[in-house]
Amino acid sequence: MTDNDAEGSWLIPVDRSQESPREPGPIDLRRTFLQPAYSGIPTFMGAPVCLNQEDLRAGAVDVAVFGVPLDSSSGHRGAAYGPRAMRSDERYLFNTPELLINASTRVSPFKVLKVVDYGDAPVDIFSVEKSLPSIASTVREVADLGAVPVILGGDHSLMIASVGALAELYGPDKVGVVHFDAHPDCHEHVFGHRITHGTPLRRLIEDHRIPGRNFVQVGLRTPSGPDDALFNWMRRNGLRTHFMAEIERLGFPAVLDRVIEEVLDGPEFVYLSLDIDVLDPAYAPGTGTPEPGGLTPRELFPAFRRICAETNVIGIDVVEVAPHLDPGYSTTMNARRAIFEGLTGLAMRKAGMTSSDYVNPIASGQLKFPLT
Numbered sequence: 001m002t003d004n005d006a007e008g009s010w011l012i013p014v015d016r017s018q019e020s021p022r023e024p025g026p027i028d029l030r031r032t033f034l035q036p037a038y039s040g041i042p043t044f045m046g047a048p049v050c051l052n053q054e055d056l057r058a059g060a061v062d063v064a065v066f067g068v069p070l071d072s073s074s075g076h077r078g079a080a081y082g083p084r085a086m087r088s089d090e091r092y093l094f095n096t097p098e099l100l101i102n103a104s105t106r107v108s109p110f111k112v113l114k115v116v117d118y119g120d121a122p123v124d125i126f127s128v129e130k131s132l133p134s135i136a137s138t139v140r141e142v143a144d145l146g147a148v149p150v151i152l153g154g155d156h157s158l159m160i161a162s163v164g165a166l167a168e169l170y171g172p173d174k175v176g177v178v179h180f181d182a183h184p185d186c187h188e189h190v191f192g193h194r195i196t197h198g199t200p201l202r203r204l205i206e207d208h209r210i211p212g213r214n215f216v217q218v219g220l221r222t223p224s225g226p227d228d229a230l231f232n233w234m235r236r237n238g239l240r241t242h243f244m245a246e247i248e249r250l251g252f253p254a255v256l257d258r259v260i261e262e263v264l265d266g267p268e269f270v271y272l273s274l275d276i277d278v279l280d281p282a283y284a285p286g287t288g289t290p291e292p293g294g295l296t297p298r299e300l301f302p303a304f305r306r307i308c309a310e311t312n313v314i315g316i317d318v319v320e321v322a323p324h325l326d327p328g329y330s331t332t333m334n335a336r337r338a339i340f341e342g343l344t345g346l347a348m349r350k351a352g353m354t355s356s357d358y359v360n361p362i363a364s365g366q367l368k369f370p371l372t
Contacts, residue, residue: 076288153319286326308345
């Protein structure tokens with residue numbers, strides 16, 4: 001047996017003893033300030049890289065983006081390539097984060113926040129169960145410093161580790177979760193397996209990591225469930241669930257107001273989880289379990305921005321992006337734009353721009369451009 005065959009070898013860190021010493025801090029991998037999006041070593045939106053917690057601390061990082069390339073619990077493989085796609089399938093002409101500005105708010109998040117790419121959490125590609133502690137440890141490396149982990153999935157099972165780690169840090173009653181998804185993800189098991197992309201909420205609730213009433217779900221619409229038994233389990237455990245039927249009846253802005261009110265009903269901190277299949281397949285075909293009749297990007301993007309600006313968000317994940325099913329790159333682009341909107345909201349909150357549903361008055365048409 002070689003070292004590569006040994007159990008746990010996927011956790012062995014790179015030996016850097018022969019490398020030249022350097023001062024801790026983020027590493028900018030660009031050769032030039034302005035470069036095409038298809039040039040250079042891909043990091044998330046061109047952000048600098050941190051290799052360890054010392055780099056995060058020295059850089060006074062606000063947000064650390066990292067991947068969880070794991071899809072062994074989904075049944076539909078391919079989401080493990082999601083983190084790489086969200087880094088490298090950039091379609092903008094340039095990939096210079098300092099020049100990116102949010103068109104709705106006129107906020108440049110990378111000028112307000114120190115955002116870095118933290119690489120990928122180590123995973124066991126054959127075992128989601130063995131991967132969860134490593135994912136949780138990577139979340140804590142970021143969160144222990146007061147920074148916000150932004151997690152690129154990977155399948156939704158990673159939420160067991162990420163939310164569990166943050167609940168351990170902040171206290172289970174103090175963390176609320178806004179869960180955008182076409183599916184309830186709170187099944188007892190999927191084909192007899194209790195840890196899958198369809199069971200993370202059930203595991204978190206039954207393991208007493210997060211109370212059921214602290215979950216606010218948005219966009220459910222699948223014909224495969226919840227069946228009556230699961231539907232009643234969700235009601236008994238106090239989940240606040242907003243089906244697409246409610247959104248169609250009341251309109252998304254009214255439902256979003258309810259979502260924000262509910263997630264602040266008790267919790268002090270908010271975790272924001274986006275399964276990309278909450279979007280209609282017209283906008284997100286690149287996912288393993290698409291469901292017709294979903295949200296539009298026009299609804300999702302302001303929601304991400306508002307939640308991050310108006311609540312105390314301590315963690316974000318975007319999961320189930322399967323690039324091999326994404327012929328026009330639309331899924332990847334929409335996933336990345338949702339994160340950009342979330343970063344904008346975090347920047348707005350840091351800058352004190354926390355009024356409800358803020359948009360720039362000129363961009364929104366409330367004020368006209370001056371004539372001179």
